[in-house]
Amino acid sequence: MNTRQEVLDFVKNGHTRFLPHLSIDCVIFGYHAHQLKILLIRHHGHEKWSLPGGYIARDETLTQAAHRILAEKTQITDLFLQQFYVFGDSVVRMSRIETQQTHNTTFAKVGVTLGDNHWLSERTLSIGYYALVDYLDVVVTPEFLVDGFCWLEIKEIPPLEYDHNEIIAKALATLRSQIYQQPIGYSLLPEKFTLPEIHALYETILGKQFDRRNFRKKLLTLGLIRQLDEQKRIGPHRSPFLYEFDLENYRKALEEGSVLAF
Amino acid sequence: MNTRQEVLDFVKNGHTRFLPHLSIDCVIFGYHAHQLKILLIRHHGHEKWSLPGGYIARDETLTQAAHRILAEKTQITDLFLQQFYVFGDSVVRMSRIETQQTHNTTFAKVGVTLGDNHWLSERTLSIGYYALVDYLDVVVTPEFLVDGFCWLEIKEIPPLEYDHNEIIAKALATLRSQIYQQPIGYSLLPEKFTLPEIHALYETILGKQFDRRNFRKKLLTLGLIRQLDEQKRIGPHRSPFLYEFDLENYRKALEEGSVLAF
């Protein structure tokens, strides 16, 4: 929704294209050089930041919806995207009045006030998805009703709209618990990457340090990565070897080990 | 919904009490004496079995809805109940025609045919919850539109309605992956239980055998259970010691270990 006209049409006719009562909220983790940040946006007229999100079209699958919403915000397709929980308990989510007021603040920009029975005024459950991107690669394209965006480090995140702090906490816990089972970083690192690169990534995501030698052993033993016969030139230092993800091995593990069905 | 009148009211006015487009499906694992079964129901006029489920009332939280639905089916409150995934991709879920026909078969019993725009005809995403009960303790109370129910062992489960086979597969995978982190069995075993009892439970759920000694060591090391100073009389055999779950320890682990936020 990049024009006033599109927004007006969305408010008026959105319920014919999208499912009411349901939204998708995306926790987009942006990594770069030892920093792990989260993409937040600020809607028109709001003080608090919130997670980017969207609605599910009636004619697309849930997975398609998540990918579309992410692509709309970040211009990135084909990335690692993972459903992790449905949020439907928070008090602020239960209150129609609060939902309505929040939306009305935003839509004031286009001179619209939602009625009590408007589809956007109603209680909405949110399905949480998380993604992992290199935030330098991302071109964030704020929509018409979005005043701004920012990448904030996890520790710096202030109180957000709705229950979005809770959503982020759960996303982070899920990301951390899945990092050794999923080829996390596949969409984040170049196809061929060095050990120090993936090492820094894991240290940042898990928030702790790992011994270089043990870390290499672990990833090789798990079969998550494969060492190549090439090296990278990195200036006035020793050339590190290149590695690549072993996706076949990962898929095999996923099929066998019924542990992870996600 | 136990009377014709209630069903008619549900069809006519359900959309004012419940959220459309969303349902909850419950995978109720029933355990007893080395058998792990799943509760299935058959709606009026249907050949295939399906999972028991329900809708989310507008004025209850998601968690409340899941507990209420389960209590309606099994008369059990306060049990272990866990959200595990949202299903919104399956082709059969995307098709309005199929949804409508399935419902119409059921509601034929009360002489109702749903129109194309009826709230029950629309696409519905389903939030999966699983629970674990002793199936001998459960009084299943089929609702008016339910012709019958059964407990089936996992290996015996035939093709079900909708994507319910997929839901069961994911539920089982989740149950198995969480069994050492959650006090699974708390609502299933008596407050004080013997080691052979919990041992049999774990063997059945995980579908494999464990050495008695190692199994005891593991559960004690994890702090999941605590040995008591009492024994149980079990007839013409040696009296086994009693154990109890160490819930405090479990809660502590849950708070510290950010691994499990579920």
Next chain:
DNA sequence: ACAAAAGTGTTCCAGTTACACCCATGA
């Protein structure tokens, strides 16, 4: 005394942790 079920301890192996020195590169 016997049948049935539960209790118990040790060894071995594998996987994880801890740890420090040498090498390659470009300026």
Next chain:
DNA sequence: TCATGGGTGTAACTGGAACACTTTTGT
């Protein structure tokens, strides 16, 4: 030649797996 960063191996430890005989109890 020097500064920087990357590469590499071994020893100690810990957690998990394998394994069989003894004890209790009631009939």
